[in-house]
Amino acid sequence: MGGGPLYEVYFMNILITGCAGFIGYHLSKYLLDNTNHNIYGIDSINNYYDVKIKNKRILILKKNRRFKFYKFNLCNKSSLNNNFKRNNYRIVINLAAQAGVRHSIKHPDEYFDSNLKAFYNIINLSRIYNIKHFIYASSSSVYGDLKKFPLKENNRTDSPLSFYAATKKCNEIIAYSYSNIYKLQCTGLRFFTVYGPFGRPDMALYKFVKNIHSNKYIDMNNNGKHVRDWTYIDDVVVQISKIINLKLPKNSKTPHNIFNIGSNNPKSLKYFLKIIEKNLNKKALIKYKRFQIGDVYKTHADNQKIIKYLKKEYYTSIEKGVREYIAWYKDFYG
Numbered sequence: 386m387g388g389g390p391l392y393e394v395y396f397m398n399i400l401i402t403g404c405a406g407f408i409g410y411h412l413s414k415y416l417l418d419n420t421n422h423n424i425y426g427i428d429s430i431n432n433y434y435d436v437k438i439k440n441k442r443i444l445i446l447k448k449n450r451r452f453k454f455y456k457f458n459l460c461n462k463s464s465l466n467n468n469f470k471r472n473n474y475r476i477v478i479n480l481a482a483q484a485g486v487r488h489s490i491k492h493p494d495e496y497f498d499s500n501l502k503a504f505y506n507i508i509n510l511s512r513i514y515n516i517k518h519f520i521y522a523s524s525s526s527v528y529g530d531l532k533k534f535p536l537k538e539n540n541r542t543d544s545p546l547s548f549y550a551a552t553k554k555c556n557e558i559i560a561y562s563y564s565n566i567y568k569l570q571c572t573g574l575r576f577f578t579v580y581g582p583f584g585r586p587d588m589a590l591y592k593f594v595k596n597i598h599s600n601k602y603i604d605m606n607n608n609g610k611h612v613r614d615w616t617y618i619d620d621v622v623v624q625i626s627k628i629i630n631l632k633l634p635k636n637s638k639t640p641h642n643i644f645n646i647g648s649n650n651p652k653s654l655k656y657f658l659k660i661i662e663k664n665l666n667k668k669a670l671i672k673y674k675r676f677q678i679g680d681v682y683k684t685h686a687d688n689q690k691i692i693k694y695l696k697k698e699y700y701t702s703i704e705k706g707v708r709e710y711i712a713w714y715k716d717f718y719g
């Protein structure tokens with residue numbers, strides 16, 4: 386794990402939504418293992434992908450007595466209000482959302498509920514209960530098809546290519562307004578293709594490894610020409626753990642910040658596949674697919690802003706990241 390442990394001398398009650406999800410699980414685990422904070426997790430455990438993976442993640446987190454789990458949908462305002470009332474949170478990290486660009490084409494309702502309605506419920510309660518820092522997941526997809534790389538936080542983000550991206554952009558705008566009106570400190574994180582152990586089954590790495598392993602064809606979207614800024618999960622959670630303590634200047638008029646969370650090391654899908662094949666010591670059977678509507682051709686994060694704020698950052702190489710993932714996969718699935 387890059388960055389080393391955080392030896393906190395104090396503890397806070399931190400709420401992490403989406404704690405049964407990929408990033409939420411890793412962040413909860415990292416904070417439980419490396420700090421004294423109490424971690425409270427909420428997740429509806431929806432069936433967007435195999436719930437066995439989500440339940441397994443929760444089972445691991447529950448081994449730590451400082452973790453408390455609540456299963457309900459964030460759209461349920463009264464459950465959420467009771468939860469806030471009971472737990473005296475200081476920090477809220479909202480990672481729950483309906484993820485996935487392609488799924489949003491056929492299922493926009495799910496995005497409206499989890500990414501807009503639920504987002505409003507949680508940011509509004511964060512204001513009412515005087516949360517010190519509201520941190521939320523945005524996405525690299527807000528950059529649409531901008532072609533000037535690397536993508537910087539202050540670039541134009543008004544042309545999302547999918548409804549998923551549109552909901553993430555809305556989150557940023559809502560958070561900005563809450564910072565401006567209520568002085569709620571908010572930080573938006575634009576994640577760039579996060580991958581690693583326990584990763585999401587709807588993402589390329591999981592599908593590729595699973596199918597190559599069982600001699601099935603893999604779908605190679607856009608003929609493998611997509612370029613992504615693959616970002617390793619351990620680096621992401623170390624950065625979020627530092628962002629929790631980030632203080633903006635006291636007199637900051639609008640205490641809102643946005644960071645790219647990306648490795649600044651873009652590589653094509655084809656290259657990514659090559660590393661997987663090398664690690665599995667097996668060639669993939671490939672079905673080449675055309676470009677899919679809603680997708681972006683390339684992502685590439687400028688990560689200078691976060692490096693400046695957090696001083697020095699460590700980024701895991703794709704070679705090491707994929708190796709770690711495959712070791713986990715073999716262990717998990719036998």
Ligand SMILES: NC(=O)c1ccc[n+]([C@@H]2O[C@H](COP(=O)([O-])OP(=O)(O)OC[C@H]3O[C@@H](n4cnc5c(N)ncnc54)[C@H](O)[C@@H]3O)[C@@H](O)[C@H]2O)c1
Nearest residue numbers: 403406407408429430431458459481482499522576578579
């Ligand atoms: N993984 C990535 O590469 C990536 C990239 C960009 C942005 N993001 C964003 O980061 C966040 C975390 O992503 P992830 O990869 O861990 O996704 P994930 O799907 O693994 O986790 C999201 C979790 O939120 C829960 N959830 C969804 N709607 C809910 C609701 N209404 N109430 C309660 N729980 C709900 C789901 O059950 C799930 O466990 C999401 O906001 C996602 O949009 C992720």
